[in-house]
Amino acid sequence: MNIIAKNIKAAGCETAPVLRERGQREVFCGLTSIVWLHRKIQDAFFLVVGSRTCAHLVQSAAGVMIFAEPRFATAIIDERDLAGLADIDDELDRVVNRLLERRPEIKMLFLVGSCPSEVIKLDLKRAASRLNREHLPNVRVLNYSGSGIETTFTQGEDACLASLAEDLPRTTAKANLLIAGALPDAVEDQFSRMFKDMGIDCSFLPGRRSNAMPAVGANTVFLMAQPFLGDTARILKEHGATALLAPFPFGAEGTTLWLKAAAHHFGVSDAVFEKVTAAPRQRAELALAKHRASLSGKSIFFFPDSQLELPLARFAARELNMQLVEVGTPYLHTQHMAQELALLPAGTMLSEGQDVDKQLDRCRAARPDITVCGLGLANPLEAEGLTTKWSIEFVFSPIHGYEQAGDLAGLFARPIARAERLSV
Amino acid sequence: MQLTLWTYEGPPHIGAMRVATGMTGLHYVLHAPQGDTYADLLFTMIERREKRPPVTYTTFQARDLGKDTAELFKTSCADAYERFKPQAMIVGASCTAELIQDDPGGLASTLGLPIPVIALELPAYQKKENWGASETFYRLVRALAKPGPKRAANTCNILGPSALGFRNRDDIVEIKRLLAALGVEVLVTAPMSASPSDIVKLPEAAFNISLYPEVSDVTARFLEKNFGQKFTTTIPIGVGATRKFLTEVASLAGLDASAFIAAEQGRLPWYSKSVDSTYLTGKRVFVFGDATHAMAAARMARDELAFDVVGMGTYSREFAKPMRELAAELGIEALITDDYLDVEAKVAELQPDLVLGTQMERHIAKRLGVPCAVISAPVHVQDFPARFSPHMGFEGANVIFDTWVHPLMMGLEEHLLHMFRDDFEFNEAAAPSHLGHQKQESAAPAMTSEITLSWLPEAEAELKKIPFFVRKKARRNTETYAANHGVNHITVETLYDAKAHFSK
C-alpha cells in the first residue's frame, strides 16, 4: 500500500484546470466496439438496427477482418419502415427470426441501437423482451445503444457490458473477484493465474461464451480493467457489488497497483504478493527499460478517442519518462479517474471533448515527437512531418498486465524508430 | 428493413464526399453525429490521402436534439467558411440529420455567405454511394457551369473520376497521354482535381469524355442538353475498347485516329497470342462489380484472353439494363444484387477458375479457394498501389493481363501441388513459387531441441494463444532461450521469460 501513498505525494494533477471544448469531434461511435466484442463472446451475434451509414462504419472499422459469415450485421431501416408502410416491429422480428434460423449456433443476440433507431424512438428494449418470449432458452436477446449521439467509441463496450450486467446470475458465494472489461484471452489467463496463486478466485465480464457469464452478489468486489466502464460499474454496484479503486493495469506500476488493490482487499500477505508478482514485474521492468532509452524525454500528444488516454499518459510519463504535451479525452470522469489523476505529473494539460481543427492547430504548434490520434487524422499529420500512433490499436492489441508492458511501450517506440530510420 | 452483412456501397453522402475530396476549393458541411466521421479514414487510410477530406461534421449529440441542432449547423457552417475560405460550399444531411429535418440548405442561405452554397438532397434511406456521387456532381455543375466562349473542336472535358475511385488516379494519366498523342486537348478534368472555378468553364469545351458513368452519366447528359456538348459512350478498358474509344473521340474532335491506333496497342495482344497463354483458353471466369467495370471485364475476358464468362453481375441497380443485355449476348443471366451472400452462393455454384470482382469477391474467392483479381470498387488499401497501374487504355490492358494471369499461375501450381500432395518436400505446406513462402508455418524445430526439450501442456496451450503469424517465431525463440539456459521442460514462465529476453 505504501506504493500508492508515496506516488500520490510525488505527483498529482487532480486540481489542474481542464480545457473543455464543444466543437467538431473526430471519433467513432459506440457501434465500433462490436468489432472486438464479437470476437470476445464467441456465440453472440450483434445486430445493429440502423442505417446504411452504420453498416458502413462497422465494416470500415472491421477493415480486412472479413469472416465467412461474420457474427455482426445491420438491419438497415428503409423508407418503407419510416413511412409506416411496413410495421417496423414486425420487420425487425422478421429479420431476427430469419437470422436465427440461419445461424443455430448463435446463443446470444444483441440488438444494438443507433442514431436513426434512437431518433425514431424504436424501442429495442421492448423488442428484446418480445423476442425473448419467442426464443428463450435457445437464444437470449439483449439490447443496448451504440449510437453516435449517445456513445463515443469505447462507450459501446460499456453499454454492452452494462446490458450483460443487468441480468447476470446472482451469487451469495463468499468473497469473489470480478474483472470488468473485455481483455484478450491470453491476458485474462495471465491475470487468473496470478490471482489463483494469491488464492483469489476471479471471473471476467464478459465471459467467453453466453453461458459462461460471471455471477454477481453482495460479496462480489470488482476491478475495472478498462477506464470507460462507468455504466457497467453503476449496474454492478446496484447488484450489491463493491468497486475496488485502482489505477488501470498498464505498465509495471499500473499493473502492480491494480493487482495490489485486489490483494489488499482479500488479505493477501505482502510476502505472497511479492512471490507471485516479482518475476513478471521484473520481466516487465526489463522490457520497459529497453524502450525507455529511446523514449525518454520524447513529447507526446493525445487526441481524445478511446478514453484510455489518461492511463496511457500516466504510463508514458512515469514509466517511459515521456513529456505530456496535451492529454485529450472524450469525457473526464474525475471519480473513475481519481487514481490516475493523482499519478499524472502536476500541471499536465488536460482537455475534454474536442474542437478538432483547433486541437490540430495546437498539435501543429507543439510539434510533439509522437501524436496518438484516430485513423482519420494519422496520415494527414504524418504528411505534415509529425509522427503518429493510431489510438484504435490500443483497443485492439493486448496491452494490459506485466507481460504486455513491453509491447505497450513498443506501440509508442516503433513509429518513433521508423521516423528516425527513414531517410527518404 | 434489410439484413446486411457487408455492403458494396456506403450511404449517398459518402458519394458526395468522394466528389468533394477529389476537388480543390470546395468544402462540404455535413450535418451528422460524431460516429459519421469514420468516413475520413476511407480517404486517409484506404486511399492514403495526405490531407483530411474537406468536410466539417456538425457532430450533434443527443442533448442537442430538439433544441439547438439548427444553430449548431449554422455555427459549423460559418466557422468552416472562416477557416477554409472555399470558393464554394456544399451542405447536406446524413441519415440521422435527415430524420431531424433541420434543412441545411435553408439554414446555410440565412448566413449570406459570399460564395455559392449548394444544398444537397441525398435521401439516405433510399439511395447509395454512387448515386450520391452522381447527384452531387450534377448539382455542382448545374449550379456553377456558365456558358462561355466555345473553344476549338479538339478540346474536351474528362468527367467522372473521383476520390476513392478504383484506379482513377492512374486512368486519368493514361487517358490524357492517349488524348495528347491524338491531338486532343483537355480543358477540365472533374470532379477529381477540379476547383469550382473549373466547373464554371465546363461548357466551353467542344465535347465531353464520360469515363465513369456511375458518376458522370447524369452530368454528361445535362451538359449535352443544355450546352450541346456530345459525349463519349465507350469505356476504354481493354485493347479493343480503347481503340473504339479513340476512334469515337477522334470523330467528336474532327481528327483521324487510324494512324495512331495502328501504331500503338500495348503488349496484351501478343501476350495473349504467345504459346504460354494457351493454358488460359477456356478458363471459366465469374465477373462482379460496378456495372462499368464488370461489363468491360466480361468483354475483355471473352475477346482478349479467350476466357469463358460463366457468370456476371453488378451491385449497381441503376445500370441493370445494359448489364442484362450484355449477359444475354454472352448467353448467361446477369446477377443484379447488393447482397454479398447471393454473390457467394453464385460463385460456389459455378465453381469458376477465376473470380474478377471487388474486395468482397476477393474474400469470397479466398474462402472458396478460387483465384481472384480485383476489377472494381469497393477496394482496400492494397488496390491503391504505389506503382503506376491504370485499368484503362493500352497500359491498362497490360496491367490487366498481368493482374488476371498472376493468380491463375497459382491455380496451375496448386494443381501440381495436388498431384504431388504426398511428396515429402513438394507438398501443400510449400507456397506457390512466385507468391512467397508464407505457408511454411509447420517447419520442424531444430533437431537438437527435439531431443532435449519438452513443452509442458500448459505452455503449449499458452503458445496457441499467440497469433499464428508470430507463433513460429515465439516457439523458436523460447526453445533457443530454454536451450541456452539449460531448461529442459518449457513452462509458461519460460515462455514469458523468453519473450522478455527477446523483446525489442
Ligand code: SF4
Ligand atoms: S454515428 Fe450514428 S448514424 Fe453514424 S454510424 Fe454511428 S450509430 Fe450510425
